[in-house]
Amino acid sequence: MRKEFLRGMSTDDPEVTTVTSKGQITIPSRLRKQFGLEKGTKLMVVPTDYGLVLKKIDLPSVEEFQKRVEQRAGTVELSMEDVDQLVHEARGADE
Template sequence: MASDEPEVTTVTSKGQITIPSSLREQFGLEQGTKLMVVPTDYGLVLKKVDLPSVEEFQQRVKERADTVDVSPEDVSRLVHEARGDNE
């Protein structure tokens, strides 16, 4: 259960913030964890993005293979773009 106590952090010159260790532990945030930043009328909300496992992703691709005309190269490119990888 989330604590109601607010935590304060500072934005660096590069736009980075440090999430306090107690919150990183509470929400399972490790190095490399992807977070979505959602603007709302009340401010910004951070949402942990849980990416599917390789096996789950492969199953999703198989399920859609007959209905979508996408090459393996397209899939690879789209995955890299979504992950923010520099190919």
């Protein structure tokens, strides 16, 4: 598995960055352009046996999320009690 993981990595032009005292890093501009990383882009940090992996995650805008909820609202029948139960389960019994 490690060989497969490393095969997907390019070491032709490695980039070096530094972690600041606040735990921040700067992703080199070449890589930001290559992967479409703009201000506000969300990245998931995944710890692995080989180090950290950054994964871009595409979250819908508030407007898009509201639109999706409205589209699905008519397809699911839940009572307020059902919604309360689902919220309670999602939060865990200790809250």
